Amino acid sequence: MMTNEELKTRITELIPGATFEEGGEWLNIHVEAGSWPDLAKQLHDNPEYRFDYLFCLTCVDWKTHLTMVYHLTSTEFRHTIVVKSKLDSGKPEIGTVSNVWKTAEFHEREVYEMFGVNFLNHPDLRLLILPDGWEGKNPMRKDFEDPVNMIKL
Amino acid sequence: MYRNTEIVYESSQNPSIGGAGEAGDLVINVGPQHPATHGVLHLVLTLNGETIKKVEPHLGYIHRSIEKMCESLTYRQFIYVTSRMDYLSAHINNQACALCVEKGMQIEVPERAKVIRTIMAELTRIASHELWWGAMAMDIGAFTPFFHAFREREAINDIMEETCGARLTMNYMVPGGVMMELHPDFQRKVKDFIKQFRDKVHEYDELVTGNIIFRNRMKDVGILSKEDAVSFGCTGPTARGSGVSCDIRKLYPYDAYDKVQFEEVLETGCDSLARYMVRIRELHQSISIVEQLIDNIPEGDFQAKTKAVLKLPKGEFYTSVETARGELGVYIVSEGGTTPYRIKFRSPGFSNLSALDTMARGSKLGDLVAMMGTLDLVIPDIDR
Numbered sequence: 001m002m003t004n005e006e007l008k009t010r011i012t013e014l015i016p017g018a019t020f021e022e023g024g025e026w027l028n029i030h031v032e033a034g035s036w037p038d039l040a041k042q043l044h045d046n047p048e049y050r051f052d053y054l055f056c057l058t059c060v061d062w063k064t065h066l067t068m069v070y071h072l073t074s075t076e077f078r079h080t081i082v083v084k085s086k087l088d089s090g091k092p093e094i095g096t097v098s099n100v101w102k103t104a105e106f107h108e109r110e111v112y113e114m115f116g117v118n119f120l121n122h123p124d125l126r127l128l129i130l131p132d133g134w135e136g137k138n139p140m141r142k143d144f145e146d147p148v149n150m151i152k153l
Numbered sequence: 154m155y156r157n158t159e160i161v162y163e164s165s166q167n168p169s170i171g172g173a174g175e176a177g178d179l180v181i182n183v184g185p186q187h188p189a190t191h192g193v194l195h196l197v198l199t200l201n202g203e204t205i206k207k208v209e210p211h212l213g214y215i216h217r218s219i220e221k222m223c224e225s226l227t228y229r230q231f232i233y234v235t236s237r238m239d240y241l242s243a244h245i246n247n248q249a250c251a252l253c254v255e256k257g258m259q260i261e262v263p264e265r266a267k268v269i270r271t272i273m274a275e276l277t278r279i280a281s282h283e284l285w286w287g288a289m290a291m292d293i294g295a296f297t298p299f300f301h302a303f304r305e306r307e308a309i310n311d312i313m314e315e316t317c318g319a320r321l322t323m324n325y326m327v328p329g330g331v332m333m334e335l336h337p338d339f340q341r342k343v344k345d346f347i348k349q350f351r352d353k354v355h356e357y358d359e360l361v362t363g364n365i366i367f368r369n370r371m372k373d374v375g376i377l378s379k380e381d382a383v384s385f386g387c388t389g390p391t392a393r394g395s396g397v398s399c400d401i402r403k404l405y406p407y408d409a410y411d412k413v414q415f416e417e418v419l420e421t422g423c424d425s426l427a428r429y430m431v432r433i434r435e436l437h438q439s440i441s442i443v444e445q446l447i448d449n450i451p452e453g454d455f456q457a458k459t460k461a462v463l464k465l466p467k468g469e470f471y472t473s474v475e476t477a478r479g480e481l482g483v484y485i486v487s488e489g490g491t492t493p494y495r496i497k498f499r500s501p502g503f504s505n506l507s508a509l510d511t512m513a514r515g516s517k518l519g520d521l522v523a524m525m526g527t528l529d530l531v532i533p534d535i536d537r
Contacts, residue, residue, distance in 0.1 A: 023468060055386060055480065055499060056497065058499075060494075069484075071471065071482075071484075075383055078404070082469075101384055102507070102511075103504050103507055107503075128213070131213065139221060140220065
């Protein structure tokens with residue numbers, strides 16, 4: 001198991017452009033959306049890290065932008081990192097990682113419909129939870145209002 | 154199950170189901186209302202004869218947007234909504250949320266509350282596995298076990314009702330501890346239950362586990378390799394049946410799990426029988442945990458003193474617990490206010506279900522029920 005400091009040093013070598021967020025129990029890494037699929041493959045395959053378990057994939061709407069959040073851990077070494085990527089809220093796009101972690105296929109479909117993030121090269125980007133033919137805004141965005149069903153108090 | 158599957162259309166006619174099927178493929182719907190899905194889960198199957206070529210889950214029939222609702226509920230209120238997610242692990246859902254709020258606010262939970270929580274969580278796990286066992290046997294054609302399972306489950310529900318006031322959505326765990334003191338009869342009743350369980354549990358093995366018809370239906374059905382289990386994010390008994398060590402109670406002990414002796418149950422069969430055996434063996438582990446703690450509940454407060462209005466500091470907090478179905482993660486993004494800015498429930502059922510397609514391909518239609526049974530799906534947990 002690598003400590004957060006060790007991971008930080010290694011990952012800086014791997015991606016020189018990465019920035020880190022202080023605080024929190026795990027190492028938080030910010031990466032460019034364009035470099036994420038390649039980095040994901042390296043984090044998964046590299047025998048030193050072996051981040052083989054993507055245990056949480058989600059998105060946060062910060063009104064000015066969206067942030068994709070990936071929680072990764074290694075079932076072998078038990079170290080954990082959080083990778084984040086800032087996306088433009090007008091045209092959010094990021095490459096899929098469903099070819100690296102199979103669980104991402106469903107989770108990305110959920111983020112796609114709830115936040116409107118377009119996952120490039122996703123094998124099957126369709127609605128998952130929302131009904132077929134759903135029109136209108138993405139429900140988990142902060143500006144979403146539902147006049148019929150109560151979702152706010 | 155064949156009675157309830159309705160032949161709808163050739164796959165190419167409806168683009169919304171997404172099946173670009175070959176000529177001769179048959180596309181049928183299982184669900185949304187189907188007894189074997191234990192809730193409103195809709196599977197679109199592509200079949201070639203009786204062989205499954207593809208399973209496509211269509212979710213959302215009981216999606217209630219719990220994550221969105223939580224954004225306008227305070228840190229005391231949002232916990233009650235989560236009882237409605239995985240309703241068979243209601244206590245454990247509440248526990249996950251309470252732990253996450255406690256982590257954010259650095260609340261020190263009294264020892265008594267920790268032990269009570271652990272006992273409650275394990276009783277919940279037993280009740281959940283009992284229900285699963287009965288329903289699982291019923292799915293593949295044995296009706297009697299259901300009544301045996303409910304006999305024991307009722308005893309647990311009665312215990313819960315006395316202390317928590319509810320039998321299903323308990324809402325007993327709150328940030329800082331538990332909501333109220335245990336019922337005076339609690340310890341006696343739990344001990345009675347342990348005795349009842351020990352007296353009766355051999356019937357489970359006699360009725361089902363050792364039954365050759367049952368074993369033939371389960372053995373080598375629904376193979377999920379270890380690599381796939383990790384890649385699909387499977388957790389809980391589903392992954393442990395494939396030999397993946399993933400028990401949060403062992404890996405990241407919370408509440409009183411570091412004080413009790415228990416074994417992480419692992420099977421290496423990778424098939425439905427292995428997943429079945431994990432849950433059966435977990436019943437014994439859980440009863441042993443309850444037995445170790447029931448006479449050792451420390452004296453003291455059942456709840457830490459907390460402010461009336463809870464505010465989490467700005468930041469992000471993640472905790473996970475082991476529900477009866479696997480790893481439930483609670484991810485809270487806080488802006489420093491009284492309500493979460495964003496909350497995400499990483500539910501075990503959602504990830505476990507995503508592996509169904511891989512497990513089912515190439516199997517016969519009748520075996521799908523055995524696979525779904527051993528995934529132990531609770532639909533509100535998947536849809537949220």
